Amino acid sequence: MRLVKRAKITVRGTVQGVGFRPYVFKMAVGCALKGYVANTPTGVDIEVEGEDAGGFVDQLLKRPPALSSIEEAYIEFLPLKGYEDFTIRKSPGNAAPSTQIAPDISICGDCLNELLDPNNRRYLYPFINCTNCGPRYSIIKAVPYDRKNTAMSGFPMCEDCCGQYANPEDRRFHAEPIACDKCGPALELDLPNRHYTVAAAAPIESVIRLLKQGAIVGVKGIGGFHLICDALNGDAVETLRKRKKRQKKPFAMMAATVDSCREFAHISDKEEALLTSPRRPIVLLKQKASLLSTLVSGGVGYHGLMLPYTPLHYLLFYHLSGSCKSAEVPHFKSLVVTSANHPGDPVITDNDEAVSKLSGVADVFLLHNRDIYMGSDDSVVRVRQDGTPMFIRRSRGYVAEALLIDGDGPDVVAYGGDLKNTFTVLKGNHALLSPYHGDMENPGTMEFFNRNLKNMSEIFGINPAIAACDAHPGYITHAMAKEGGAGRPILIQHHHAHALSVMAEHQLTADAVAVVLDGTGYGADGNIWGGEFLIANPYGFKRAGHFRYMPLPGGDRAAKEPRRMAVAYVADAFGDGALEVLEAIGYTARHGGEFIDAILKIIPIREFSPLSSGAGRLFDAVSSILAIVDINTYEGQAAMELEAIISPEVSASYPYRISDGGIVDFSGAIEAVVSDVVEGIGRGWVAACFHNTVINAIIDLAMRISNSAGLRDVILSGGVFQNAYLLDNTIRRLKALGLNVYTNEKVPCNDGGISLGQAYAARFMAKER
Structure with a gap:
């Protein structure tokens, strides 16, 4: 007979907002164990007691929830405590926050089936989600990740949703963004351009009809607003280019299915895996000859394509007059889906700001009343010849997933560069990168930067003792670091930071040959560098050519x-x-x-x-x-x-x-x-x-x-x-x-990744000093 014992497990990593507690509950009940599971500001605490406590621990560590990532697990076997059942406990709020938060995740297959099922109570509900999918990072105000700490706090659950939330056998058991059309967020239309008319009671049907007429639509998504038009309508694409003052830069597209993507581009197995992953980035794919207007992607040889990742996206492709068309016959093969902002501006997240700033661009706005606390643009990824993904932009779907780095030390904030800006904060051996901000010369971008830094610092309990920035004395971020309150910043040469962004990813600390090629960076000799061969380590570098x-x-x-x-x-x-x-x-x-x-x-x-x-x-x-x-x-x-x-x-x-x-x-x-x-x-x-x-x-x-x-x-x-x-x-x-x-595999090789290198260097240089 097995020894009856109690196991206490403390788990850290990406373990909140990914269905971890419901998963543990079902597993524990299935193993006839008693105890509890609870979110904490540092991760998840679990206690189980019973005959198979040891087997439970093994199973949890080997097969955690699909969207989770366990980085650390502390396990103790202790005397019995006499629990009567297994419960999900209310989260305590008295510890310093340091946990990771899951990124925003694409709608899962189960929710998509319910969305398109006329017999389901969430049929056509554009905010359907469950424990395995939906908004996470974008709606969070504080940790632990509980409903009261999210943008859903203003939407009290109806009786049906409460029942599902409390039912251990339900897929929405403790799904914090749970909602339905009785109690959750709702859509609304705003029509600044009176050239078109809409039926306010049927916003999605109206938007589909307007898109078919060539209209430009501003749509509020998970991380911010998009401007959308029919990608096969050359006149609409040209109108969008003129209104947005975007002459030739490629537009991203959203296609209904992978097969629709194949009509426009060549797709490898690795590229398809990225397209269909829960993160749903924009994937850069080699162009095919097609009916697409050359105005969509210009002369760069590839298309930036993504699949729908919110319920609303799917409804734009499939919803028509109160019924759903089959997935094989969507309304549109592809839609242009581009960030709804002016060049250099950050992503727009607020309804009033979108209508105010973009009323000369969009003909109609499809809005909703769920707030976006943490804005993020779409991520952009390219697959290398060897099958390795490489980021062009790391944002929605990946932020705020932490990267493990070598070593430990005081909290660090690195301010990045002035172009393609991101910041990085280090806490322990975790590096947390901000979403993509844009170009810092824009006042709106500076405001977005400061808001994100404040939010992330509060959520993750960051108290920077060290600041790092680019050595260029004329950079805006250089001045911001000096004024940031973390003491005199450590100045990191631009190309050294590029090299160290790779070293941080791969946890390298010894000398390496670094080839860093870019357009512009402030050089140590006062000239402009950009074609550099260095011998680099986290403490410094030597220019070798x-x-x-x-x-x-x-x-x-x-x-x-x-x-x-x-x-x-x-x-x-x-x-x-x-x-x-x-x-x-x-x-x-x-x-x-x-x-x-x-x-x-x-x-x-x-x-x-x-x-x-x-x-x-x-x-x-x-x-x-x-x-x-x-x-x-x-x-x-x-x-x-x-x-x-x-x-x-x-x-x-x-x-x-x-x-x-x-x-x-x-x-x-x-x-x-x-x-x-x-x-x-x-x-x-x-x-x-x-x-x-x-x-x-x-x-x-x-x-x-x-x-x-x-x-x-x-x-x-x-x-x-x-x-x-x-x-x-x-x-x-x-x-x-x-x-x-x-x-670089986890951050961009462009300036969007240098804040990671700056932070890595600052931590080591501070130790040396």
């Missing part, structure tokens, strides 16, 4: 006008013959002699043309030389459209030179590019040769540094490595040479 300095004609304007960089690179490569070369490649005809003369005059003047080693500007220059993009209408456009035309079968490359000190000179490659353009060689061939040249140079210098320093670990980071061709081929060839290659 870089792309040769080039002037940026007009400073920041050079990043917005690739044509300026093209003139600078041609002038560098051809000297006095530059004018003749520029005329031969059609530059004079495209831009005029006065423009070229003006650029050539300011190139030698450092006040107007600061020096930069930025890799991004090299890609810009080649894109403009090939007459692909002369003026960026959004960040990275020239490089993205250059990558899109690569002929992947081409293995040829151009010359380059690495001089003493690890200085990489691409003037030979520029000469070859110009020669091929003059000879009429296809742009796909030239683009491939250029990319192969950059890859060759990276491999060459990285191996030289590796051999010289005796290091086998190589880190790749920086926004230029969002280029899939560049990244995939660099990884493949470095690994073939026997090196250990580490990249």
Whole structure:
């Protein structure tokens, strides 16, 4: 006979808002155990006693709830206490909060079936959810994760919902956002554009009808507002571009099904798994020829596609006149679903703000009365050639899931950069990244940043003793860190932070070769860095090489006008013959002699043309030389459209030179590019040769540094490595040479990830001091 005993289990990790307590309750009752389970500010506490207490512990740790993540479990076997039954206890509120909160999760299959079932009491209810799905992070005000601490506190449960909430056999047992049309949030319409009419009593049918007519609709979702239109209606897409003042930057799309996605894009098994995962990010997929207007995604070669992730999304695709069409025949193959904000602004979460700011963009607003406390934009992910996902933007569906890092220490707040901003807070060995904020030069973004930092600090009990920020003295985040109240901030060089974002993810602490390629970062010598080869660890770095300095004609304007960089690179490569070369490649005809003369005059003047080693500007220059993009209408456009035309079968490359000190000179490659353009060689061939040249140079210098320093670990980071061709081929060839290659996998390689690197560095540097 088994020994009857009591087990006390303290579980930490992502264990609240994921159905953990109901799961434990059902398991304990099924094992004939008595005791209790309770949320606490630090995790979940469980006590069970009975014959199979040990087996219960084993089963829980081996098979926890699907959406949970157990990071730590403390187990004690103690004398019996004499519990009479098993209960879910009321959560205490007297401990310092430190637990993780689950991200917002897509509607589950069970709820979707009920949503579309005319016999279910939640039929067509746009806020259906259960223990396994629905809003989490976006509705929370405080921990523990109980209804009173969420945006649902103002919606008292009706008798039916109370019954389900209290029933251990029900899927909604202790589901905090539980609701129905009797007691929960409701939809409403706002119609600022009187060109259209709607039936207020039937908001979804009205919106579907307006979308079919070409209207632009503002829709309140889980993490914020979207602007939506029919992706197959070219006129509607063009109208949205004009109203939003978004000339060419690709729009994200939402397709009804995976099969609908396949009509527009090629999808691998790994990409399909991401599309259909409960996190439902936007997945960047290689384009197919289709009926889609070129206005949707432009010339970048991929579509950003996602599947519906809220009940409301599904109703927009399938709901019609009080009945549901089958899943095989949705109303729309695809909808444009883009963030409902102006360029540079953060995501909008408030009804009044949306109507006020976007009434000139949207024809109608589909609103609801459930507050969004923690706003978050859609996450964007790309799958590498080896099947590894890489983030372009980490936000909804992933925030605020913590990352485990090496070591422990005082709480840290890292303020990130001014572009693609996120902040990171460290508590213990957990790193919590904020959602994507946007560009900090916008006052609305600063307000959004401060609100999120305040909320996350309160929810997770963060009391920063250390602040970290970019070393650039002109950054807004630099000034914010100084004023943030955590003492004098630790300044982290931009590219060192990029490298350390990878080291933090992979819990690396020893020296590694770091190749960091981006457009702009404040350099330790006062110049602008961006094509960097470092020997880095969490305490510091040594610059071991870089792309040769080039002037940026007009400073920041050079990043917005690739044509300026093209003139600078041609002038560098051809000297006095530059004018003749520029005329031969059609530059004079495209831009005029006065423009070229003006650029050539300011190139030698450092006040107007600061020096930069930025890799991004090299890609810009080649894109403009090939007459692909002369003026960026959004960040990275020239490089993205250059990558899109690569002929992947081409293995040829151009010359380059690495001089003493690890200085990489691409003037030979520029000469070859110009020669091929003059000879009429296809742009796909030239683009491939250029990319192969950059890859060759990276491999060459990285191996030289590796051999010289005796290091086998190589880190790749920086926004230029969002280029899939560049990244995939660099990884493949470095690994073939026997090196250990580490990249960003849990945070973006662009500036959206540098706050993690800053925080990691600050923790180690503070210890050293």
